Amino acid sequence: MGTSWSVRAVSPPPGLAAAVQRILDAVVAEMSPWEPGSDISRFNRSPVGAWQSLPPAFVTVLQAALAVAARSGGAFDPAIGALVDQWGFGPKPGSGAPPDDAAIAAALADAGHARIELDAPCLRARRTRPAELDFSGIAKGYAVDRVAEHLLAQGVVHFLVEVGGELRGAGVKPDGQPWWVDLEMPPDNDFAPTRVALHDIAVATSGDYRRWFAHGGQRYAHSIDPRTGRPLANGVHSVTVLHPQCMLADAWATALTVLGPAEGLALAEAEGLAVLIQSDAGEAMSAGFWAMME
Template structure:
């Protein structure tokens, strides 16, 4: 088995690949790096010349052509946004910038209430017009795309597709904690992985086999800042403009596509325990949620996940 890895998207990537009898194709690591570089060039808000950054700088009302992959990710993000009632929104980049969780990276200050109200009123998915058939979109007001809740998952799927295209069937791909597995290891075992644990959680670990499955986790412990004794998590509620304060420490979703596992994990986290579980049941999602309470931490499992663990 060959292990490869590197840096991408402000984090790391890794791939564990079982070589066929004929051996691995030459240049496979470089091929993966090229796949990831292409996605960054399209979808990174931290790269000023990316397609996403250029879209966000475009004059309001001006249509811009989109690369096919960008187009597909935006389409998927808008579907999750619609089905979650706006708990997920790929066009809240202006709001993320205000809170310091965007490309400027100036987290540490609570933004002015008037600025937040303006970003909410003049931003969000309602201020993006999208024509998926013609691969184009335009923005209005202060709408700015932010794919941080879906791009890593898409990158995992794209690397997986690259490996399949090389005729490889047994591998585990990971980017920043999002994973997708296929086939089996050399010992005949599937790719067993543990759910990402909340730091300090006493809850027992959950282990699953990623056989044709992907897993993504949204956690409030990854990025945050504190002001006057109050902690502000990096996940924002697109409906209120505020960082989450609903007790959700983490949400993990298992799905056939890592892109959708990524987006749904964010949406369910925003919705919180009751509404999040209700949506997971309605969408048939395999979800695990950890809630912080005064008495400690408790976990919620959707029926889809509970059935998988039986």
């Protein structure tokens, strides 16, 4: 996934590091568009209209992604691979410059979750029209959950799992303290540091400072609005979501980043999500986030 991972566990079983690496390698083998032989790459090359058999884990992630896409009005969309590539944030090398309007329009015409039909009980999906899946806004969170579930299955109940900055904690540390985590703060901002206790909960953060490129004196962040086909320019610097599932925290952080401060907070309240939004408009917390901080 182009990032690092770590696990802190109380009384871990022998061979834990190797087992975790196998789990993460399996996620990459299914969901990385950088791997030509992965299931997601195979799906993106498949004939339009043809059903493709998929592994159970892949179906789980796709089903969750499509659900968040529907509930967010398309602010989160797992079928914008063509747009991600156009802006140089996918497996195809970018030019270091923004694409022209015609290229954006063409990629936007080949994107959208409504083009993906999922038959979850039969573990299959198909593209009803041209579109390319991209799980970059959900796969890391899913990987965290997979590792956490492996630990729980092995009888490990006190742990902190991290993959690329997304985390899930359970139980407590040996000294009885919870797994305290300082939330990642956007650089060059005056927001107060925030610390959360990850006790049977996960946290994911989406920020405009993680991946970006500059051209012509303008900065282009990797977060792309699926509705416009362009990187965000809504003043949001960081969105953090606390959720029992890291996969859903990851996806919702992306969706709310795209929606912006006001609309994002309104949807977070409607969905009962624990959310912290940091933007040019200031810092805003949903009622669910406030409740967890008390």
